[in-house]
Amino acid sequence: MATGSAAKTDRGRSGARAAAGARPAYRTSREGDPPQTWTIREIADEFGITHRTVRHYEDIGLISPERRGTVRIYHRRDRTRLGLILRxxxxxxxxxxxxxxxDLYDAPRGRRSQLEYVLGQIDERREDLEQRRRDIEAALSELDRFEQSCRADLDAL
Amino acid sequence: MATGSAAKTDRGRSGARAAAGARPAYRTSREGDPPQTWTIREIADEFGITHRTVRHYEDIGLISPERRGTVRIYHRRDRTRLGLILRxxxxxxxxxxxxxxxDLYDAPRGRRSQLEYVLGQIDERREDLEQRRRDIEAALSELDRFEQSCRADLDAL
DNA sequence: CTTTACGTTGACGTCAACGTCAAGCACGAC
DNA sequence: GTCGTGCTTGACGTTGACGTCAACGTAAAG
Structure with a gap:
């Protein structure tokens, strides 16, 4: 695997701590209901990346988590963005x-000119993605042909 | 466009020089038939990359052009590999x-164990590519839904 | 022969995307 | 209290993928 994997969703330990009532003060979740916020470590573990990576994404403005005092608090909105980033x-x-x-997805869409700009951007994105899809299809069919050739060689033994 | 474009296939000037009979000595093509070899500049221009990029790919062993004296001569095999690289x-x-x-594509396939290794690698590659295809499909359909939403907004004006 | 154009080899620079410390605060546990 | 754990901010290091620059060779053209 070239890119990130290992989204282990390892919320075991922190869950146990929450059940023991030892949740840090900056975690707002009340007893019983599932946490709607996450720490940087939880987010990082869940997405299989490091906290340094998460911070880097914040540095360049890809996510902007809430700050409670000095501590970062991640909401579902941040998780959604992280998902888009990693994809x-x-x-x-x-x-x-x-x-x-x-940014396109939550750009202002009030005026007609704004909407038309967004629609133009959408078209550009689609062109790009479709080029990539074509590349993938080509690579996959080459791979298929290559596999056939290998299997033929194998049968010939 | 994020990645390379501009494959202008600008063989105009060098073609003119060839027609004038002023082709450099390291170009083997005889009069009349199309050149089966290319210089680094021709290759770079044709693929829309720089000669520095081509050399870099050679440095890390992705291509290994013929050397006539000190000069690099590129054959169709090198162009094929460059195409794969850029894709x-x-x-x-x-x-x-x-x-x-x-390298997988021209790995030794003589023994059964080698073939089985190659087939395993093919499967890994395919997994990876199919994951990417899924990501692209997801991105494209999100884009479609987003466009519908924008068009609805536009109609509502 | 000199110029001009293209080719060559290093060596160093740069930019993105993080990794890797170091040093410090804040909290709950003991 | 102090200990450990987790979070924080810098600041510098690293790796991949080239770009840039200098210094030079060589061959066709004028």
Whole structure:
């Protein structure tokens, strides 16, 4: 695997701590209901990345978690964005381009000119993605042909 | 466009020089038939990359052009590999991984164990590519839904 | 022969995307 | 209290993928 894997969703230990009532003060979740916020470590573990990576994404403005005092608090909105970021990375987009993409999704759409700009951007994105899809299809069919050739060689033994 | 474009196939000037009979000595093509070899500049221009990039790919062993004296001569085999490399790049693979892929295509396949190894590698590659395809499909359908939403907003004006 | 164009080899620079310390605060546990 | 754990901010290091620059060779053209 080239890119990130291991989304182990390892919420075991912190869950146990929560059940023991020893949840840190900056965690707002009340007894019983599932936590609607996450720490940087929880987010990082869940997505299979490091806290340093999460912070880097914040540094360049890809996510902007809440601050409770000095501590970062991640909400579902941040998780959604992180998902988009990582999918963009799996597709090989640079982070700068990923930013323009996800910023597009919550760009202002009040005026007609804004909407038309957004629609234009959508078309560009689609062109790009479809080019990538074509590349993938080509690579996959080459791979298939190559496998056939190998299997023929194997049968010939 | 994030990745390389501009494959202008600008063979105009060098073609004119060839027609004038002023082709350099290291170009073997006889009068009349199309050149079966290319210089680094021709290759770079044709693929829309720089000669420095081509040399870099040679440095890390992705291509190994013929040397006539000190000068690099590129054959169709090199162009094929360059095509694979650039497609891999469009798909976001790192060069090291691209090397393992294209090396796979001309790996030794004599013994059964070798063939079985290659077949295993093929499966890994396919998994990876199919994951990327799923990511692309997801991104494209999100884009479609987003466009519908924008068009609805536009109609509502 | 000199110029001009293209080719060559290093060596160093740069930019993105993080990794890797170091040093410090804040909290609950003991 | 102090200990450990987790979070924080810098600041610098690293790796991949080239870009840039200098210094030079060589061959066709004028």
């Amino acid at each position: 963009g990375k799996r597709l090989g987009f640079p982070l700068e381009e990923i930013r323009t993409i996800i | 891999g790049k469009r798909l976001g693979f790192p060069l090291e991984e691209i090397r393992t892929i294209i």
